[in-house]
Amino acid sequence: MMRPIALTMGDPAGIGGELTLAAWAALRTETVFYLIGDPDWMRHLGGVVREIASPSEATSCMSDALPVLPERLEVPVTLARPAPENAAPVVRSIERAVAQALSGEAAAVCTNPINKKALQDGANFAFPGHTEFLAHLCDSPRPVMMLAGPDLRVVPVTIHIPLSQVPAALTPELLEETLRVTHAGLRRDFGLASPHIAVSGLNPHAGEGGAMGFEDIDCITPVLRKLAAEGMRISGPYPADTMFHPRARATYDAAVCMYHDQALIPTKTLNFDSGVNVTLGLPIVRTSPDHGTAYDIAGRGVARPDSLIAALRLARDMAGARA
Numbered sequence: 485m486m487r488p489i490a491l492t493m494g495d496p497a498g499i500g501g502e503l504t505l506a507a508w509a510a511l512r513t514e515t516v517f518y519l520i521g522d523p524d525w526m527r528h529l530g531g532v533v534r535e536i537a538s539p540s541e542a543t544s545c546m547s548d549a550l551p552v553l554p555e556r557l558e559v560p561v562t563l564a565r566p567a568p569e570n571a572a573p574v575v576r577s578i579e580r581a582v583a584q585a586l587s588g589e590a591a592a593v594c595t596n597p598i599n600k601k602a603l604q605d606g607a608n609f610a611f612p613g614h615t616e617f618l619a620h621l622c623d624s625p626r627p628v629m630m631l632a633g634p635d636l637r638v639v640p641v642t643i644h645i646p647l648s649q650v651p652a653a654l655t656p657e658l659l660e661e662t663l664r665v666t667h668a669g670l671r672r673d674f675g676l677a678s679p680h681i682a683v684s685g686l687n688p689h690a691g692e693g694g695a696m697g698f699e700d701i702d703c704i705t706p707v708l709r710k711l712a713a714e715g716m717r718i719s720g721p722y723p724a725d726t727m728f729h730p731r732a733r734a735t736y737d738a739a740v741c742m743y744h745d746q747a748l749i750p751t752k753t754l755n756f757d758s759g760v761n762v763t764l765g766l767p768i769v770r771t772s773p774d775h776g777t778a779y780d781i782a783g784r785g786v787a788r789p790d791s792l793i794a795a796l797r798l799a800r801d802m803a804g805a806r807a
């Protein structure tokens with residue numbers, strides 16, 4: 485029998501709580517997960533809750549109630565207004581989920597959205613987001629963020645840094661390591677024996693032969709040549725604006741782009757409600773919805789659970805493939 489998935493609470497002032505209840509209703513007979521969160525808050529949201537003392541108790545109650553491993557909030561929740569006092573339990577929820585995945589009690593980790601600044605303000609959270617925090621907890625040197633959807637898999641080489649810092653951060657070493665982790669993840673977790681990776685340029689028109697910048701020539705191209713010579717199916721650097729139309733997407737298994745929005749605009753345009761954020765390069769399986777805390781709609785009953793449901797299903801399938 486498959487072990488349960490640990491679902492973190494995320495920012496309780498966001499849509500994570502309501503989405504968790506919707507995901508439980510959708511998955512209660514097909515995928516076992518437990519929430520590491522506040523049972524009273526989930527009851528306040530209308531949930532049928534069963535408090536558990538360990539992940540192993542989740543399976544027996546999943547079809548009847550949402551299993552909740554208590555991690556109690558410090559102050560009452562006001563939707564759309566993240567409370568600094570609740571930052572510590574939000575972080576503990578992530579730490580406990582990772583520990584349970586590393587110990588084998590949980591099959592995988594799925595994270596509800598956090599507000600990165602709220603955690604920095606309330607708990608001195610020293611990371612740009614989950615990706616870097618999970619790598620720290622797992623002692624993994626090179627975590628890779630992949631957004632996986634039905635129409636596109638895409639990876640940003642640089643993630644949550646200011647655009648002005650991208651050129652300096654884009655080193656041949658970072659690009660090579662990211663490509664190697666992506667390639668390994670496509671083989672291990674997506675069952676692609678010989679995946680083809682398409683790589684974007686950094687500059688408009690991939691630098692136009694140097695007329696619009698040299699990073700494409702001096703940094704990206706030598707790395708692609710090195711990996712291709714080792715036998716990796718890899719191509720580029722391509723002008724990013726012509727990589728994502730249907731005929732282009734049909735030529736590759738994943739696209740690797742140079743910075744956050746270059747990757748996330750196409751994936752959230754194509755698959756906003758079905759995309760899943762996957763962290764590659766960790767010893768554990770971790771997924772999350774592709775969206776954030778959505779304060780503007782929290783509590784209004786209009787938030788779509790589709791991405792969280794897809795994230796839980798993908799975590800289940802990835803963990804099953806690794807077992």
Ligand SMILES: NC(=O)c1ccc[n+]([C@@H]2O[C@H](COP(=O)([O-])OP(=O)(O)OC[C@H]3O[C@@H](n4cnc5c(N)ncnc54)[C@H](O)[C@@H]3O)[C@@H](O)[C@H]2O)c1
Pocket residue numbers: 499596597598599600601614761772773774775776777778779780781786787788789791
């Ligand atoms: N996985 C994560 O932890 C994660 C992902 C993205 C953003 N964030 C964080 O969330 C906060 C808000 O970020 P943002 O406003 O850029 O992005 P967002 O995804 O929270 O919201 C962007 C827009 O999409 C809508 N939206 C988001 N999820 C939806 C859903 N499930 N159903 C229907 N509509 C939905 C929102 O209402 C909003 O209009 C920030 O602090 C950001 O750092 C966290």
Ligand SMILES: N[C@H](C(=O)O)[C@H](O)COP(=O)(O)O
Pocket residue numbers: 612613614615616629748761772774775776
């Ligand atoms: N990459 C997501 C986005 O920008 O929409 C989100 O921030 C998730 O990042 P973490 O998994 O590192 O929290």
